[in-house]
Amino acid sequence: MSTGSIRKAKLGRFTLVWLLIAGLLFVSNGIFATAVYAEDTQTQITQFEPDVEIIGNATYTVRSNSIAAQTFTVTLSHDISYISIYGYITGDPSYVQVQLRTANGTVVATSVPTKNLVYHWFSSKSETSMSSACFTGNETGSWVMCELGHAAKLDPGLYSVVVRAPAGDPANYFNWYYNDGGDPYAGGRAWTSDDDGGTWDEASVDSDDDFMFETWGESGLIMQSVNVYNSFYEDDDWLLVVSYINKAPTYYKSDDIEQYFRLRLTENVTGNVTGETVLRSWDASVASIYLNADEASWLEWETGNFTLDIVATYGDGFLIEHTLVPADFIGDTLNFLDRWCIAQAQWMGTINHGDDMYYLRDTSIGLVMNEKGISKFDLGIPRLGAIRGEHIYESYIDEAILNNLGEPDPQLQSKFVWNTQLGVTLSGILDNLASPFNMSGKILGLIIVIVLYVAVVGVSFPTGHQLAGTSAGFIIILMGMIAGVVDVTWIVLAGIAVLAMGLRQLILVGQ
Numbered sequence: 001m002s003t004g005s006i007r008k009a010k011l012g013r014f015t016l017v018w019l020l021i022a023g024l025l026f027v028s029n030g031i032f033a034t035a036v037y038a039e040d041t042q043t044q045i046t047q048f049e050p051d052v053e054i055i056g057n058a059t060y061t062v063r064s065n066s067i068a069a070q071t072f073t074v075t076l077s078h079d080i081s082y083i084s085i086y087g088y089i090t091g092d093p094s095y096v097q098v099q100l101r102t103a104n105g106t107v108v109a110t111s112v113p114t115k116n117l118v119y120h121w122f123s124s125k126s127e128t129s130m131s132s133a134c135f136t137g138n139e140t141g142s143w144v145m146c147e148l149g150h151a152a153k154l155d156p157g158l159y160s161v162v163v164r165a166p167a168g169d170p171a172n173y174f175n176w177y178y179n180d181g182g183d184p185y186a187g188g189r190a191w192t193s194d195d196d197g198g199t200w201d202e203a204s205v206d207s208d209d210d211f212m213f214e215t216w217g218e219s220g221l222i223m224q225s226v227n228v229y230n231s232f233y234e235d236d237d238w239l240l241v242v243s244y245i246n247k248a249p250t251y252y253k254s255d256d257i258e259q260y261f262r263l264r265l266t267e268n269v270t271g272n273v274t275g276e277t278v279l280r281s282w283d284a285s286v287a288s289i290y291l292n293a294d295e296a297s298w299l300e301w302e303t304g305n306f307t308l309d310i311v312a313t314y315g316d317g318f319l320i321e322h323t324l325v326p327a328d329f330i331g332d333t334l335n336f337l338d339r340w341c342i343a344q345a346q347w348m349g350t351i352n353h354g355d356d357m358y359y360l361r362d363t364s365i366g367l368v369m370n371e372k373g374i375s376k377f378d379l380g381i382p383r384l385g386a387i388r389g390e391h392i393y394e395s396y397i398d399e400a401i402l403n404n405l406g407e408p409d410p411q412l413q414s415k416f417v418w419n420t421q422l423g424v425t426l427s428g429i430l431d432n433l434a435s436p437f438n439m440s441g442k443i444l445g446l447i448i449v450i451v452l453y454v455a456v457v458g459v460s461f462p463t464g465h466q467l468a469g470t471s472a473g474f475i476i477i478l479m480g481m482i483a484g485v486v487d488v489t490w491i492v493l494a495g496i497a498v499l500a501m502g503l504r505q506l507i508l509v510g511q
Contacts, residue, residue, distance in 0.1 A: 048078055049215040050185040056086060056141070056177025056212045060204055063093060063168030065196040068176050069113045070211040071103050071160045073187035079151040079217045083161055086212035088141045089132050091172030093165040096135065098146040100126035103158040109207055112191055112200040113160035118152045126152040132174075141177050143214075151217060158188070161213050162197065176211055183208035220248035221310055221320040224284075224347065227340050228324065230296070231332035233383060238291040238299070240265060240275070241337070241381060243344040244310060244320075245284045245351060260314055263287045266307045267299075268323075274299065279310065284351035286344055286380035333435045338391045341384070345373045361394050368394045 049072045060068050083098050100118045105111035118126040128146045136142045165174045178190050190205040222245040232239040246261060261279040266272070275289040289308075291299075299305075309321035330336050342360065346367075349358030359373030369377060374393050378385050390396045430441030437444075 045082070045216055045218060047214050047216050048080060049074070050187060050210075050213070052185055054179050054184050054210050054212045056179055058180040059087065059141075059175035059177050060190075060192060060211075061173045062096070062163050062165045062176055063170070063173035064166065065194060066173075067162060067164045067193050067197055068205075068211060069101075069160045069162040069191045069193070069197075069200070070178075070213045071108065071111060071113070071158055071188035071191070072185075072213070072215070073108065073158055074154045074156055078220065079153050080148070080215045081151045081218065082145045082147050082216035083128075084143050084145045084214040084216065085161070085163060085176060086141050086143050087135065087174055087176040088139055089135045089137055089172075089174050092132050093168035093172040093174055095129045095131050095165070095167065096174045097127060097129045097164040097166065099162040099164070100148065100152055101160045101162050103160050106158055108158065108187065108189055111158050113162050113197065115197060118154070118159065126150075135174065139175075141175070145216065160188075160191075161211075161215075163211075164196070178205060178209050178211040181206065181208055183210070185210040221246055223308075223310065223320050223322050225340070225344060226308055226322055226324065226328050227337070228329045229332065229334065229337055232334065232337075233290070233387065234293050236293040236296060238289075238296040239337075239381075240289045240291075240308060241286060241340065242288070242308060242310075242322075243284070243286050243347065244279075246279060246282055246310070248312060257282050260312055262311055262313060263289060264309050264311060265289050265291075266309065268305055268307055274306070280379045281376060284348040285376055286341075286348075288381040290382070334388060335391070335431050335435060335440065338388055341369070341377060341381075341388075341392055342367050345369055345377070348376065363394070368392055370394050 062068055080100075083100065085096075085098060089096075101113045102116045102118060103111040104114050126148050128148055130144060130146050134144050163174070163176055165172075168174065183189075188210065189207055190209040190211045191200040191202075192204040193200050194203070224243040224245065226240070226242050229239045229241070230237060242263065246257065248261070258278040258280060263277050263279060264273050265275040267274050275291050275295070277287065277289055279285075279287055281287075287310075306324045307321050308324060309319045311319035330340075345359040346356040349360065350356045352358065359369055359376060360367045361370045369392055371394070374385065374395060385393055385395075428441075430444050432441075434441045434444035
């Protein structure tokens with residue numbers, strides 16, 4: 001076999017290998033195209049009233065027409081779904097009924113329960129009947145949490161918890177514990193009635209007595225989605241991002257959220273807080289914890305190792321938490337972070353304003369964040385704009401290149417942005433193909449152009465068609481420039497490669 005034939009065979013195999021690799025990359029689109037997002041909404045039930053502990057040292061007998069009530073004060077609007085009462089049964093009163101009623105005034109000392117049950121907007125009465133089997137017969141008593149049919153919305157004002165045992169009699173009744181004297185809870189007081197609520201008096205309790213009760217409901221905290229990325233700012237760092245809703249009382253929208261809520265990453269084995277930051281926005285928003293490479297170097301990613309929580313710094317410090325799982329760890333494919341941000345911006349717009357485009361704008365390169373979205377995400381995820389802004393922030397698109405009418409033109413503004421030039425569909429395919437190899441779609445596009453260039457030029461030289469091969473190669477480079485995947489540097493390198501191959505051919509011919 002001649003030297004020329006050997007060279008042609010080698011170049012043919014070289015071209016075949018590169019084309020095979022390119023084909024495999026395209027086939028892989030069906031396997032690696034989709035990111036996994038942890039979208040498991042977490043909520044937390046928390047206590048709202050009373051704001052102090054009531055310790056019972058006496059009981060009142062609830063039976064037949066003898067009923068009891070505890071008033072309480074709501075300072076900020078919230079929903080409750082449960083009412084807890086503390087006591088025990090004697091005999092078998094069959095069932096104990098717990099009602100949520102309004103009160104007839106605003107003065108704690110004189111306002112008594114009305115006969116009006118609190119209604120939820122679903123028009124379901126706020127009451128529940130608990131079987132006597134739910135209560136202990138032990139005189140030390142126990143807490144029983146009674147679930148209302150629907151959550152009851154409580155606006156600021158005075159309300160009352162009324163406890164009845166309609167089937168009870170002198171041998172079968174419920175004993176409700178109360179604190180006799182000392183007035184432990186200033187927001188309400190105990191009342192009793194011997195005519196099923198027709199009149200309320202202090203025959204059995206005093207104005208400084210309080211029954212043992214609690215109201216419970218959703219804390220106003222929801223953790224919507226959690227993702228973990230690495231190599232965000234530097235190699236091997238960690239970025240934890242979370243979307244959440246925070247409408248928690250008592251300071252909702254009336255004060256600075258940064259004083260009252262924190263986002264924490266806790267190592268479960270030791271209980272050490274690995275990372276911590278403040279929440280910066282009420283309602284639906286995003287937050288993040290960033291750990292540099294040194295801080296993250298000792299962390300081992302295994303199921304159950306870490307818990308991410310949002311905790312209140314006031315009251316009992318109620319919280320919402322999420323144990324991180326492998327599906328939460330996305331890795332260093334940051335175009336998935338772009339998608340996560342856009343998806344959460346749509347969710348936030350729907351929750352906060354009933355409009356999934358409130359924080360977004362549709363452009364020729366797809367959805368990007370408008371000024372309102374940029375403000376939210378830059379606040380919750382510092383450095384996001386600096387690192388990923390050119391992919392998801394409209395401020396990068398709106399850098400002043402105008403059309404002939406003097407209006408912003410996304411196509412003109414992005415004429416050097418490969419996503420725009422190549423088109424949303426093709427650039428999306430390249431991004432999906434490239435993500436399993438930890439590269440961007442633009443780099444993959446560049447590799448494909450270079451492979452085609454080398455294949456065309458490399459095959460043409462040994463066959464003596466140098467001019468045709470060089471011309472075809474530069475057409476490919478030109479197409480890469482138009483597509484936005486080939487930069488000037490690569491054009492220079494391609495020119496050097498052509499020159500080197502030309503010189504090599506001259507030397508071979510001279511021999």
